Amino acid sequence: MLRKAILFLFFISLSAFVFAEQITSSNYQTFIGKKIQFTDTLSKGQNYRIARKKFSSKKYARKIFTIEDIKLDKKENIILFLTTTLDNKKEKKFKLKTHTNKVELENISVLWPPKPQKTIPQRLHNKSSLKTKPRTAHKVIQPTASFSTFHNVTNDSTDTNWSLFWLALLFFVIITVLINKTSKRHKLLKEVENLYQIEDLEEATPVLRGEPSERNLFFKLRNAQFPAENIFHDLYIPLGDKRFSQIDLILLTDIGLIVFEVKDYSGWIFGNGRQQKWTQVLNYGKEKHRFYNPILQNTQHIKRLKSYLGQNIPCFSMIVFYGNCELKDVSLIPQNTYITTQYSVLSAIENILKTAAPISYSPHTISLLQNAVHNGTNMELRQKHINNIHDMLGDDRIFR
Incomplete structure (x- = not known):
């Protein structure tokens, strides 16, 4: 309801802005010869105004003026020459x-004259006349210069108004799309919160956790009509000794689990499935960075x-690269492993769904996956996991 009210108020205010009559030093010529009419009623506290000039409400109500001429003074201020017919x-x-x-x-409104009626072209007019009076010459009356000029001005000003109208309509559509997108996103967030029974924990809501690219992937899957209850984002798999393995996203399908590892990289990507390290190349080869093989990383996940679920469920590994990157030379991809960019991820999923037969899940599979998602709502646990990663890498123990 609030969204509809906002849209309505926006449209009204935008329409008022677009169709407000304003005479400027650049368009004043289009108003010469026009008629203006004062409205019949005014609300309390309102006045008729032309710039700073006030007009009496009772005396000028419904009065029509003609703009005989408009001139500019030395400072390009506007001078209006108006005429009207009084009661006498x-x-x-x-x-x-x-x-x-x-x-x-x-x-005060401008009374734009109607468009001139289309006249019969002289060639057709002569043909129709020849049928009845073949030997009669017809004189074509040419319009006067003032009439032609008047209509040229009218058409120019009408074209300007239509241009403003379409521009306003374009802005209205853009704002509507943005509001709808925000509303749809909010609806999906509430859907997930209800699914996991999370209250007043917006920062720990599964959809809002992780990197922006992971959240984008969640919404992409949801918009592709995958049910929310089949999408598990930011899972923490317990390993024992208060340690956890974090998985970006899992999609539960009829043929098994698709396990996603999301990477944000730009530049060229080089690597194969057997190498420990892959290479990111930036600035046309001037910069090179090494990172751990995401295929090996997701294989470990x-x-x-599978150990956590206690069931040998078919799993498909999918590495999704976000960012402005190009998979320049990536090879030796193991079976049931897929490498893709954000733009082709849905096509890759569709390909997986065609290659295997349906399976059945243990009754505890979904509850275990939900528990893994719930583990991430524990802020202390998440921080502990981050500390364990830093401790494993040992960056703080390197002195150069």
């Missing part, structure tokens, strides 16, 4: 110095996952 049918002229180069018309 006498014409009255106004010279209005606005002392500004942008004139707002408040509670799957080994620990």
Whole structure:
């Protein structure tokens, strides 16, 4: 309901902005010859205004003025020349110095004349005339210069208004899409919170944990119509001795578990399934960085996952590269292992689902996976896991 109210108010305010009549030093010529009309009623506290000039409400209600001419003074301030017919049918002229180069018309509307009716082209007109009076010459009356100029101005100003209208419509659509996207994201978050029965722990909600690329992958899977209860994000698999193995994301399918390892890298990626280290190349070869083979890393995750579940469930390893990277030379990929970028991850999943037969799960499989997700809501446990990683790497024990 609130979203609809915001959209309505936005559209009204945007429409008011687009269709507000404003005469400026750059478009004033399009208003010459136009008629303006004062509205019939005013709310309390409102006035008729042309720039800073106020007009009496009772005297000018529904009054129509013609903009006979508009000129600019030396400072490019706008001077309006208006005429109207009074109640005694006498014409009255106004010279209005606005002392500004942008004139707002408040509670006053511009009466744009209708588009001229299409006339029959002279060639067709002559043909139709020849049928009845073949020997009669027809004189074509040419429009006067003032008539032509008037309609050229009208068409230009109409085109400007339509351009503003389409621009406003474009902005309205963009804002609507953004609000819908935010609303959809919020709905998915509530869906996951209800699924895991998490209350007032927004920072520990499974969807909000981990890296932005992991969260993006979750929403990508959810938007692809994979059920929320089949997507497990940021799992902590207990290993004993208060140690845990962290898995980015698991998708439960009819043919087994797809275990994701998400990497954020840019540049060129080189490596194969048997190497301990892969290489990231940046700046056209000027920079090179080594990182642990993600295939071996995820293979270890799957080994620990199967031990935790106590069931030899078919598992498929999928390494997803986010960021502006290119898999330049990646080879020797083991069976049931897939390497992909964020743009092709759904195609890779679709390929996996076609290659195996359906399986059955133990009744405890889903509850164990949910427990692994719940482990991540423990902030102390998560920090302990990070400390264990740092201790294993031993960065603080290296002195150069």
